[in-house]
Amino acid sequence: MSQKIRVRFAPSPTGPLHIGGVRTALFNYLFAKKHKGDFLLRIEDTDQTRFVEGAEEYINESLEWLGLVPDEGVKQGGDYGPYRQSERKEIYLPLAKKLVESGWAYYAFDTPEELDALRNQFEAEKKTFAYDQTLRINLNNSLNLSNEETQAKISSGIPYVVRFKMPENYEIVLDDLIRGTVKFNTSTLDDKVIFKSDGLPTYHLANVVDDYMMKISHVIRGEEWLPSLPLHAMLYKAFGWENERPVFAHLPLILKPTGKGKLSKRDGDKEGFPVFPLEWKSADGEISSGYRESGYFPEAVVNLLAMLGWNPGTEEEIFSLNQLIDLFSFDRVNKSGARFNPEKAKWYNQHYLKEKSDIELAKIFVPILESKGIQAEIDYVARVVSQIKERATFVSDFWELSSYFFIAPSVYDEKAQNKFWKEDTPAIIQACLDIIKSIDEFSSSVAEEKIKAYIESNELGFGKIMNPLRLAIVGAGKGPHLFDIMEMIGKDESIKRIEKALDIL
Numbered sequence: 094m095s096q097k098i099r100v101r102f103a104p105s106p107t108g109p110l111h112i113g114g115v116r117t118a119l120f121n122y123l124f125a126k127k128h129k130g131d132f133l134l135r136i137e138d139t140d141q142t143r144f145v146e147g148a149e150e151y152i153n154e155s156l157e158w159l160g161l162v163p164d165e166g167v168k169q170g171g172d173y174g175p176y177r178q179s180e181r182k183e184i185y186l187p188l189a190k191k192l193v194e195s196g197w198a199y200y201a202f203d204t205p206e207e208l209d210a211l212r213n214q215f216e217a218e219k220k221t222f223a224y225d226q227t228l229r230i231n232l233n234n235s236l237n238l239s240n241e242e243t244q245a246k247i248s249s250g251i252p253y254v255v256r257f258k259m260p261e262n263y264e265i266v267l268d269d270l271i272r273g274t275v276k277f278n279t280s281t282l283d284d285k286v287i288f289k290s291d292g293l294p295t296y297h298l299a300n301v302v303d304d305y306m307m308k309i310s311h312v313i314r315g316e317e318w319l320p321s322l323p324l325h326a327m328l329y330k331a332f333g334w335e336n337e338r339p340v341f342a343h344l345p346l347i348l349k350p351t352g353k354g355k356l357s358k359r360d361g362d363k364e365g366f367p368v369f370p371l372e373w374k375s376a377d378g379e380i381s382s383g384y385r386e387s388g389y390f391p392e393a394v395v396n397l398l399a400m401l402g403w404n405p406g407t408e409e410e411i412f413s414l415n416q417l418i419d420l421f422s423f424d425r426v427n428k429s430g431a432r433f434n435p436e437k438a439k440w441y442n443q444h445y446l447k448e449k450s451d452i453e454l455a456k457i458f459v460p461i462l463e464s465k466g467i468q469a470e471i472d473y474v475a476r477v478v479s480q481i482k483e484r485a486t487f488v489s490d491f492w493e494l495s496s497y498f499f500i501a502p503s504v505y506d507e508k509a510q511n512k513f514w515k516e517d518t519p520a521i522i523q524a525c526l527d528i529i530k531s532i533d534e535f536s537s538s539v540a541e542e543k544i545k546a547y548i549e550s551n552e553l554g555f556g557k558i559m560n561p562l563r564l565a566i567v568g569a570g571k572g573p574h575l576f577d578i579m580e581m582i583g584k585d586e587s588i589k590r591i592e593k594a595l596d597i598l
Contacts, residue, residue: 098130099310102156102163103300105137106148109373109381110155112433113315113347113356116398120344121313122161123399123421130310134166135303136177139293146376149177155370159391160414173307178299185294188302188332189255189287193235197331198287200253201234202246223283226261255288257297257324257331265323270311270342270423277323285324297321301328304339313342316430342423345402346430356433366435370394384438388487390449393441401431411444443486451475457488465492467499476581480573494571498581501590502568505598509570513560514598521553522561526591535584537576544576565594 102118104110125132134156136149153168165171175181192198201224208224215222229236234256235243247253263279287298294302304312322341329338349360358381361368372383384394392413399417400410403426412420446454455474462469481494528543529535548558563575566587572578579587 096310097308098125098128099133099308100125100130100313101133101135101304101307101309103135103137103303104152105140105143105296106145106152107140107143108145108148108375109369109371109383110152111356111358112368112370112384112398115155115159115370115394116347116401117313117315117344118156118161119159119395119398120403120421120426123418124311124313124423125164126418127421131164132161133171133173133307133309134163134169134176135307136167137296137299138177138179139182139296139299141179141291141293151371151373158370158385159395161395178303179293181299181303182293184306185288185298185302186292189294189298192257192287192331193255195331196258198255198257199229199235199284200243200247201232201256201286202251202253203233204252207233224256225283226259226280229256229258229284252290254286254290256284257287257328259284259324259327265326267322267326267341269322270313270340271345271426272319272343272428275319275322279323279327282323287328297324297328301325301332305329305332305334305337308337309339311342312339313344316343316346319343342426345427347401348430348432350433350435355430360433364435366438388489389438389442390445393438393445396445397438397441401433402427439486446485446488447482451478451482454478454482454488454491458491461489461492462499469499473581480577480581497567497572498578501586501593502566504568505564505594506569509560509564510598513556513564513570518557518561519595519598521558522565522591522595525558525562526588526595529579529584529587529591532584535580537574537580540579541576561594562591564598565591 100121102114102121104114104118122132124130134153136152138144138149149167153166156162163169165173165176167174167176189198193200203224212222224232231237236258238246259279259282261280265277265279267275267277269275285297286295288294293299303309322343326338329335346355348354349356350364356368358368361382367382367384367387367389369381369383370385372386373381375381385391395414395417396410396412399412399421403421405412405420406425452471452475455471455478458474458478459469459471462474477495477498478491480498481491484494485491524547525544528547529540532539532543544558544562547553548555559575560570563570563572566575566578566582582590
């Protein structure tokens, strides 16, 4: 690849960024970084009717959180700006007019009402309406008007759009990095609007012009854009830019966990998992959950998304961002859709949680403790984390797994109580309490040694003591090594908890 690799992620600021869009950004990023190229973020905001306040900031924040920081963009700047399409609008009309002059496009003056009437007429006759090569010769456009009539309409301020004039029966053959050779015949295509009456280009024109001007070498986007590919290829031809046309790669869809169709917000709402990287609050106050706020680590989300539609060719599933950059290639991207698995997302998060240091996790856990009115030394919190992190999926699970390290149980698990607290239990636990009180150098190993000696000399079953003792200290039949817990909460607290249990149970 002698040409400098330049790719772009070009979302529209119409709301939160879907996880499918994040996967597109990721694959663009991986490809660019593998080939020492540039990754651009371009904001495609030409559809002002769908513009949503705050969406652009959300897109930037999402990419930064995931570590996919653009080399060029609205925030970063660069030599090919502006990177917001609405700030480039003076570029597009002259180019649209150039296409009209060269016979590749035409002005269309049909009103929305006229087009609706035609559409209804076609529907009544059970036909599909398309503004195409068979219909355009009878409609209200510059192909059927003299030059003078056309100019008179434009001068008098009559609204118009510019439509691309799709040639008749022309075979378009293109290579796609994922799908191989793709063919289209123009006789099946309609004349798309490329410039709107509001003075802004449509996605199709702006997209092609910007890719050309920003020297984009590869267009990597979702499979839903495949039907637009023939028009985009024809626009390159019409402008005489065929030699600079980028290489295309259309990524497979991310499918819903069960059933047919692509993953949607509704699937997430129904099954209780996020479909957006960050939490999003809509204008009407509806809150959609995000991976960040749900407690996922960015590296878990990146790893998960990379494996949706791509595989390394081995059984391995855990990769850092740098490893993904080294391994990524399009010949390992699947053509067929990739099914999203919410449980796999949790599995990845659990893996990355275990990989983190106790102190790092403790720092995330401290605010949760503070919200419960608990002040604890960071080193103590880190020791607690080391005892419980193997059983957690999220840091938010820590409290449920470790509350007894910070506060004495106020209630006792009824099931464990019925199972382990028998008639003779109080006397046995009282004996253990006396042993604990007698220990001067209190530690996990000493307490364990003394209690074990008591069990053996009295020929008692191990569970007969350990289970009710755990119930007294923890409040339930859970938790790590009991004597480690006792050492951490200390001798006095252990005594207090056992006395309380004897009193209540």
